[in-house]
Amino acid sequence: MANPQILIVDDNIVNVKVASAALSEVTTNILSANSGERALAILNRVRPDLILMDVNMPGMDGYETVRRIKANPEAADIPVIFLTAQDDIRAKVEGFEAGGVDYVVKPFQHAEIIARVQTHVKVHTLTRELAKEREAVMDSINYARRIQRAMLPKVEQIQARLPESFVLFRPKSVVSGDFFCFFDRDPWAILILADSTGHGVPGALMSVVGMASLSKIVEERDIFDPATILDELDADVRKLLNQDEEGGNDGMDVVTVAIQPARKLLYYSAAMRPFYRVRNGETTEFKADKMPIGGALYGEKHFSGASLPIEPGDTFYLATDGFADQFGGEDGKKYMAKNFMTLLARIAELPIAEQAAALNEEFDRWRGEQPQIDDVTIIGFRL
Ligand SMILES: [Mg+2]
Structure with a gap:
């Protein structure tokens, strides 16, 4: 997918800048939010292709923000990668349970963040295309059913x-x-x-x-x-x-x-x-x-x-x-x-x-x- 839209959610502006710089090889289409609440507000207007989500933020933390995103049927399929400061297994498990697909440990390695983002954007794009194609096939089969039943x-x-x-x-x-x-x-x-x-x-x-x-x-x-x-x-x-x-x-x-x-x-x-x-x-x-x-x-x-x-x-x-x-x-x-x-x-x-x-x-x-x-x-x- 050319130039995917990515939303970075982090209360620390330095982290946002570092992640943006790393992703400049992948896309120029980057949005950012400095809190969970702001992220949810942005998601009312746009549907990014992927979200990078900090865990520890004042106010709504990353887990809770993602739980709310997943509860919204329109945004639920957007892949979320957690940005975790601590490489601790409990934090990772909670991230997956909240609905994350992956995590990146801070401080970021450019190559790692690029690889993970590209993989999940690709999976997400293919999943969406597959769902669309399946819908088209099912529409046509359901139409065929009407014809067959009428006969x-x-x-x-x-x-x-x-x-x-x-x-x-x-x-x-x-x-x-x-x-x-x-x-x-x-x-x-x-x-x-x-x-x-x-x-x-x-x-x-x-x-x-x-x-x-x-x-x-x-x-x-x-x-x-x-x-x-x-x-x-x-x-x-x-x-x-x-x-x-x-x-x-x-x-x-x-x-x-x-x-x-x-x-x-x-x-x-x-x-x-x-x-x-x-x-x-x-x-x-x-x-x-x-x-x-x-x-x-x-x-x-x-x-x-x-x-x-x-x-x-x-x-x-x-x-x-x-x-x-x-x-x-x-x-x-x-x-x-x-x-x-x-x-x-x-x-x-x-x-x-x-x-x-x-x-x-x-x-x-x-x-x-x-x-x-x-x-x-x-x-x-x-x-
Ligand atoms: Mg038979």
Whole structure:
């Protein structure tokens, strides 16, 4: 940083002069105050890049002055170097505790004061720049989140066709690689849950590719058969990402169900993610085809589809892998698919409106202090 502004606080004018002379190699922009009170008054007007603070001053001493500076959010990040007469460890500790970043023992060595000031001005400048850049990145990600949330269907839309349903959507980051779609194409209600490769920003980009393609397939091409929807989605993703020429294995795991609520008909097709049914307190897993949507490895795919007979009281669940893969519990292990199925059987007894909260609670209980490792989405419904 060229010509940083430095405030020297010392009641002894000789010390101010000596420090100023030493710093003339670093900057010409030097302010001084002969008391703590004066320093605080100056800080109401200007934000220097660094403060050199004497400890022993009549009136407010250096420690107290720094405590007050640190209590002011606008000035708190200005680095303070204490000027200590005594090379005593207690004074140094108190200086650090008050919020100082360093100290220089009097009488000053020019080289030392220059080196310490330059180091802390640099750290301070980089920290400020980093904070600014982080803010810009977060602004843009938060904006992306708004776009992504606007693209997801509202739970009320789903509930208009499937009154007994819920969505638990709990992304790991601000934006999500998990996404879901709902299409009301009377007599069909089509529900799709997908988990894109990656989470965060790359996952979110994949989710936009997936959502755009799915809406074309169902709403423009009028395709309602779950297996055909997956075939088309796979072809679209490979084409959009140019995977047949350039390779790449980005894609998504998807469960698609097509339901006619009035006739109690249900068809499903699944890529890499199973589909669950709870009946009489028991969870059945309907296995997925072992190939994902997208990816150059597999060439052209044909997904299988099946219909499921529905009995009164059946509850169905679509879920991404984020819950079962979450580390937690006493030993920090994964929750595991088997326990997840047991959990579904347990919560299926609850009224549907309470199930999302129950799953959320169990997730938090399991996770404890562990960070969430992946996006978590679970959709449940009863006909
Ligand atoms: Mg996942």
